Every structure is written in structure tokens, then in C-alpha cells.
Amino acid sequence: MHQKFKKHIADNFPFLEGKKLLIAISGGLDSVVLTHIFSTLNVAEASLAHCNFQLRGNESDLDEQFVVNLGEKLNLKVYQTTFNTKKYSKENKLSTQIAARELRYNWFQKLVKKHSFDFVLTAHHADDNLETFLINLTRGTGLEGLTGIPAINKNIVRPLLVFSREEIKQFATENNINWREDASNAETKYVRNKIRHEVIPKLKELNPNLLNSFEKTSLFLQESQQIIDDSIEDIKAKVVSKDFSTALEVTKIDIEKIQQLSNPKVYLYQLLKAYNFTEWNDVENLLSAQSGKQVFSKTHRLLKNRDFLLVTEISSFEENQVFYIEENQTKITNPIQLKLEKVSEKVDTKNNVIFVDKDLLKFPLTVRKWQNGDYLYPSGMNGKKKLSKYFKDEKLSLLEKENTWLLCSSDNKIIWVLNKRQDNRFLVTTNTQNIIKITHK
Structure with missing residues (x-):
């Protein structure tokens, strides 16, 4: 031997x-x-x-x-x-x-x-x-x-x-x-x-x-399983995509394309088995369910959102957790990555960057999830708007709403709905003396 x-x-x-x-x-x-x-x-x-x-x-x-x-x-x-x-x-x-x-x-x-x-x-x-x-x-x-x-x-x-x-x-x-x-x-x-x-x-x-x-x-x-695996890879390329627009990585499955396959339930099993789902009848029923319906495994959530099934890892953060940024702090990495730096002027911005008047901020700043009753004064608009109404107008899915982070002043005023909309109250003006650039990585 x-x-x-x-x-x-x-x-x-x-x-x-x-x-x-x-x-x-x-x-x-x-x-x-x-x-x-x-x-x-x-x-x-x-x-x-x-x-x-x-x-x-x-x-x-x-x-x-x-x-x-x-x-x-x-x-x-x-x-x-x-x-x-x-x-x-x-x-x-x-x-x-x-x-x-x-x-x-x-x-x-x-x-x-x-x-x-x-x-x-x-x-x-x-x-x-x-x-x-x-x-x-x-x-x-x-x-x-x-x-x-x-x-x-x-x-x-x-x-x-x-x-x-x-x-x-x-x-x-x-x-x-x-x-x-x-x-x-x-x-x-x-x-x-x-x-x-x-x-x-x-x-x-x-x-x-x-x-x-x-x-x-x-x-x-094993050879037969390899043939199945190869076939699933071809199907995955056609019906599965990734979405990185929220704080979580989202796997999107096109419902219409899945339903065109010979046996949707079997294909869903092959596509989702790695996420530890077990209730396959419930998973299949999501295809025809109303938006917002969801199924959970121990590690992941499967959510019906209009024309897609969305797979995300279950977050370890509690909904009411708050994270703080002190006045001289230049960055945070948990639960998200934010970089704060003093600059001399405001330049063209992208969705992941804002410029604020530092003298209008009250420290420590906080990073948290949205709550019922939250409101902001959206930049580019007059007056205030409830965040729930803003989300509805923007047609955000349940998953997108749940994974939206807010940057707030210590008095709980919203400074920025991250990557979506800045609040008017903290905008840089011609009178601003101290400009802070905030970048979400």
C-alpha cells in the first residue's frame, strides 16, 4: 500500500x-x-x-x-x-x-x-x-x-x-x-x-x-454532474447579473427568462443552492408573487422585486445601530467607507461625492439606516420631503431602501442620503469659508 x-x-x-x-x-x-x-x-x-x-x-x-x-x-x-x-x-x-x-x-x-x-x-x-x-x-x-x-x-x-x-x-x-x-x-x-x-x-x-x-x-x-454544471454556467450568463448600486452586493435573476426555461424550479435550485435555501416550493412561488415577498435561508435572503429575484447576504448590522464620526476624523471603514477631507473649492461631483459647509455641521456626525419619520430638504428642490415619499418617488425597491445609509449631523439632521441626494441645509455657498469633501467608496 x-x-x-x-x-x-x-x-x-x-x-x-x-x-x-x-x-x-x-x-x-x-x-x-x-x-x-x-x-x-x-x-x-x-x-x-x-x-x-x-x-x-x-x-x-x-x-x-x-x-x-x-x-x-x-x-x-x-x-x-x-x-x-x-x-x-x-x-x-x-x-x-x-x-x-x-x-x-x-x-x-x-x-x-x-x-x-x-x-x-x-x-x-x-x-x-x-x-x-x-x-x-x-x-x-x-x-x-x-x-x-x-x-x-x-x-x-x-x-x-x-x-x-x-x-x-x-x-x-x-x-x-x-x-x-x-x-x-x-x-x-x-x-x-x-x-x-x-x-x-x-x-x-x-x-x-x-x-x-x-x-x-x-x-x-460525477461526469454527469459536470455536464449539468457546465450547462448551468451557460444559463447563469443569460439570466443572472450583479448589482453593486447598494451597500450590499446583489445577485439579480431575471424572472421572465427563468420562466422561459423548461423547468424553472430545477434551474432555480441549481442557481441558488449555494445560498443555503431549502424551501424550494416557496422559492418557485416567488416567480408569480407580488413584489416585496421574500424567502430566507440561514445566510441569505431572496426578494421578489418587480421583474427580478434579488439575492443578498443577511446583514450582521442591527437596524438601529449608529456609527459616529468625530470632528477631526478623516475616514471610517465600518459599516461603509467614507473619506472626509478639507478642500479649497467645490468641483464637479459624482453620486458618491458631496461638498458641505463644515461650519454648518454639528459633530459627531452619525451614519445610520433610515427610520420612519425621517425627512430631508432635497438639493435642487424647494421645501422638505419625507424620506419614505422620496424613496417611493425614486421607485426604490425594498432591498434598496433597507440598504440605504444616511449621513447625519449630531442633531439628527440628514446631510446626505448616500449616493442619492444631498440635503440643501448643508450645501456650499459663496459665503462658505470651510469646505469638506465627503467621498463614499
Whole structure:
């Protein structure tokens, strides 16, 4: 297996050579074998990362100590952490397995960022791949759920996917490699274990070459998925556009063009799946809904606005948050970027630049979202106008209104509806002595 693995790495993962690698290790057979093999290849700098999920009492602590000892034996640095997995599972309404997965992968990425690792290696193998396929099949899934575990997913690399559990165990036995046995792996109360111990053995009785057959099937499905992905890219170029006119990046989907396709719901799924939407009937219903109707995922919002569906990331800012600019401050970068500078004269302006009379300002200035009751004296017009009326006259969408920022004086008078309209009360005149140029980047 060692020579086969060495050739496998050279042929399929040449980009690992000379890189800084983080190997995820539980102390079990698969991750320990992966660690031993990489420690002898000398193709890259490797460190170990171990999570103690506190799910098996003293056994979890013994796993951790085993990994620490192995790191010392192989002269590999070990990063270790402890999680209260049951608490996290309960607070986030997740199964124990999903909670543990979130915790460990989030931690891996923190280590990558902090210590500049190039890749994280995990020890998933061919049997894991088959189990995942069967789990997804029983739960109901699209084609993607049947294509198996990817060997490379961004900075996560799985070099053992072509090897069976039997091959890995044989390698460990022949090379006198010790590992920790997790007794919970023998229990069948978990879906994966039930499939591992009860379903797959029966399938292997029907087909002793099950893993080889599955590998071929998985490859065919991946190739089919690639055809779909290529087709979706062509469709996306025709029906999807980007809008950067608000503080948020907006993805726009042309409703009329989507409805002309053979199966709008399927195409919407392919176009929107990356945004974590799950209620696909509700998503499809937006096509014929009134403007203003919306659907939410955990991370994004999908809004019907006239002839388009608008996708935006859910903002982390609270609607009532206020940000301050002191008198001698020259810029802010949060929540938006504003630059303030003294100038000697007013020149032609663009939508993202205004000139104001500094002597009319009351500091600290504030940056905030609009509120009911706000009004301004729009430049170029006589009198004042409620901001809600101004938005209506300008035909701003709900999304545009929600992402409009105001620059205000400390007495709450609006100086500028950013990138839209300046207030008359702060305009530069022939009597102005001190001019401030304000630029929104």
C-alpha cells in the first residue's frame, strides 16, 4: 500500500509537495495510518490536529493522550482542543454527529488561518464514501448527494479515498502500527454504523467487488454532474447579473427568462443552492408573487422585486445601530467607507461625492439606516420631503431602501442620503469659508 499511496499522491496530489499540511487525527485506524504514511514520504511539512469531543468520558481523554504521544514519537507538532459537543448540539439543534463535524471543521479553518497551513488532510476512505452515498440515497437527495465525498474540496484534501478500510487495516497490521478503537463505532444506533455493519455486508455478499463497482458508478455520476454544471454556467450568463448600486452586493435573476426555461424550479435550485435555501416550493412561488415577498435561508435572503429575484447576504448590522464620526476624523471603514477631507473649492461631483459647509455641521456626525419619520430638504428642490415619499418617488425597491445609509449631523439632521441626494441645509455657498469633501467608496 505504501508504494501505491506514494504513486497515488504523485499522480493526483502533486500540489501537496513542499506545502504546510494539517492532518486531522482522531487516534483511530484511518487517521493514524494516514499520519504514518505522510511522516515517511517527506513530501511536505505536516502537523496534527486532534479534537476531544468529550463524548466518551475517559476514553476521549485517552485518545487525546495517544495522539500527543504519537506526535512526539514521529516528531510532529500536535494541536489539540476540547469541545462541549453535547452543549453545542443542544444549543444549535443539531445531531451529535453534525455538531461534532461543524466544530472540528470550523476549528481546522481557524488553525489554517492562524498558522498559515496550505491544506487540511482527512482520512476518509472508499468505505466512508460508499456509506455517505447510501445515507444520502436513503434520505433523498439530488444528483450531487450521490457523487460521493470529493477528494479535494477547497483546502480539504482526502488522499485515502481510493483505499478500502480492509487495505488500510492490512497496512497497519503489517507495519505494527497501533491505533485506538472507538467502541461507539460498533453500535448501530447511528445511521452510518447501521449501514456499515448491517447493510454493506449484505451488499458485498451480492457483489464481492462492491467498492470497485461503486467507484465506477461514482465516476459516471460525477461526469454527469459536470455536464449539468457546465450547462448551468451557460444559463447563469443569460439570466443572472450583479448589482453593486447598494451597500450590499446583489445577485439579480431575471424572472421572465427563468420562466422561459423548461423547468424553472430545477434551474432555480441549481442557481441558488449555494445560498443555503431549502424551501424550494416557496422559492418557485416567488416567480408569480407580488413584489416585496421574500424567502430566507440561514445566510441569505431572496426578494421578489418587480421583474427580478434579488439575492443578498443577511446583514450582521442591527437596524438601529449608529456609527459616529468625530470632528477631526478623516475616514471610517465600518459599516461603509467614507473619506472626509478639507478642500479649497467645490468641483464637479459624482453620486458618491458631496461638498458641505463644515461650519454648518454639528459633530459627531452619525451614519445610520433610515427610520420612519425621517425627512430631508432635497438639493435642487424647494421645501422638505419625507424620506419614505422620496424613496417611493425614486421607485426604490425594498432591498434598496433597507440598504440605504444616511449621513447625519449630531442633531439628527440628514446631510446626505448616500449616493442619492444631498440635503440643501448643508450645501456650499459663496459665503462658505470651510469646505469638506465627503467621498463614499
